[in-house]
Amino acid sequence: MLYTTKTFPFEHSLKEAEIVLLGIPWDSTETGKSVKYGPLFIREALRNTPEYDLETKTDVFERFKFTDLGDIEVVQGNWNLSKQRIKETIKEIKEENTSVFPIFLGGDHLISLGILKALAEKEKITVIDFDAHRDLMDNWIGEKHSHITWAKRLLEEKNFDLVQIGCRSSSKEEENFVEKNKISDSIEKIKGKVYLSVDLDVFDPMHAPEVGTPELLGMNPKEFFLLLKKICEKEVIGLDLVECSADKVNTQTANLAANIIKKFLAYKKS
Ligand SMILES: [Mn+2]
Numbered sequence: 141m142l143y144t145t146k147t148f149p150f151e152h153s154l155k156e157a158e159i160v161l162l163g164i165p166w167d168s169t170e171t172g173k174s175v176k177y178g179p180l181f182i183r184e185a186l187r188n189t190p191e192y193d194l195e196t197k198t199d200v201f202e203r204f205k206f207t208d209l210g211d212i213e214v215v216q217g218n219w220n221l222s223k224q225r226i227k228e229t230i231k232e233i234k235e236e237n238t239s240v241f242p243i244f245l246g247g248d249h250l251i252s253l254g255i256l257k258a259l260a261e262k263e264k265i266t267v268i269d270f271d272a273h274r275d276l277m278d279n280w281i282g283e284k285h286s287h288i289t290w291a292k293r294l295l296e297e298k299n300f301d302l303v304q305i306g307c308r309s310s311s312k313e314e315e316n317f318v319e320k321n322k323i324s325d326s327i328e329k330i331k332g333k334v335y336l337s338v339d340l341d342v343f344d345p346m347h348a349p350e351v352g353t354p355e356l357l358g359m360n361p362k363e364f365f366l367l368l369k370k371i372c373e374k375e376v377i378g379l380d381l382v383e384c385s386a387d388k389v390n391t392q393t394a395n396l397a398a399n400i401i402k403k404f405l406a407y408k409k410s
Contacts (some may be wrong), residue, residue, distance in 0.1 A: 147187055148208055150201040158204040159405065160233060160240045161186075163211035164255075166206060166222055167240040169286040170383075172352035178362075178384035179211050179245040181391060185398035188390075193406035196367065204241075209233070214376060219250065219285050226254035238394035243401060246351060246382030247288035249275055252337045253294055259335065259378055266301040266330045267294065268371060270364070271339035272355040274307055274314040287352070287383070301329060305344035305367065309355045327371060336371060336379045340393050350386045350393035361396060365403055372407035 141147050154160060163179025163182075164387075167369040191201040212224040233240060249271070256267065269275075271292060280286040285293065294300050303324050317323075344358035381401070382407055386394040 149257035152205040152207050154236050159206045161208040163245045164251045166214040166247045168216045170248045170352050173385040175352050175385045181386035181394040182245045182397045185394040189398040196406040198406050227258040230258040242378045244380040249382045250290045253290040257378040265333045268303045269337045270342040272341040274310045276314040323359050334374045334376045338381045339383045350391045350395040352383045369407050
């Protein structure tokens with residue numbers, strides 16, 4: 141149509157796509173501000189972000205064939221049903237296109253557990269988790285599945301390693317666990333497949349104020365992009381951006397999230 145616009149003008153079918161965007165607006169375990177509208181506002185920010193990256197001189201949507209599948213219909217309050225839908229949706233995507241690279245928009249951080257269980261393979265996957273928090277509590281006021289416990293649940297699965305970067309808020313219980321399990325904060329020694337999870341609260345609230353649980357003294361985007369470039373030299377198999385609590389258009393956090401996606405696509409190995 142001559143005078144209509146789609147969300148993204150560069151949409152391809154899932155079968156031919158190289159990158160697939162999928163929102164997971166789950167926020168039932170959020171303990172701070174609601175992150176239900178993260179996918180909506182990150183998507184809108186991505187639509188408004190110029191696709192040309194000056195640093196690498198690439199048009200990121202020309203570089204990769206892109207498709208947006210919209211959001212998974214999660215059932216707020218029911219993690220069992222929601223994780224099942226995450227699992228089945230990812231399975232369906234992979235059946236249609238085995239090599240497509242997924243980018244997930246959250247939602248609270250528990251979605252990473254559902255995603256990773258669906259992506260699990262025999263081969264070990266190293267999860268690089270950018271986060272102000274450890275998320276390694278055994279339970280949160282009695283609940284085992286929460287955005288505060290997802291990383292602990294993940295390590296109960298056999299085929300994952302965890303690297304955590306940017307942590308500055310933790311508990312004695314979590315730090316004992318980190319020491320005992322030798323959880324690293326370095327990407328240098330990582331070999332094999334990598335999954336990247338970006339909790340937007342890793343950034344200083346000056347750069348990303350709209351997050352579920354903000355923490356002072358965080359990273360700045362420049363530091364993050366330097367690390368992201370190095371991570372992109374590895375075999376990255378998926379990316380999520382979680383905990384965006386934006387509730388209107390044009391917020392700093394959603395804009396930063398959109399720019400992370402753009403930089404990632406500029407740096408990503410083709
Ligand atoms: Mn987190």
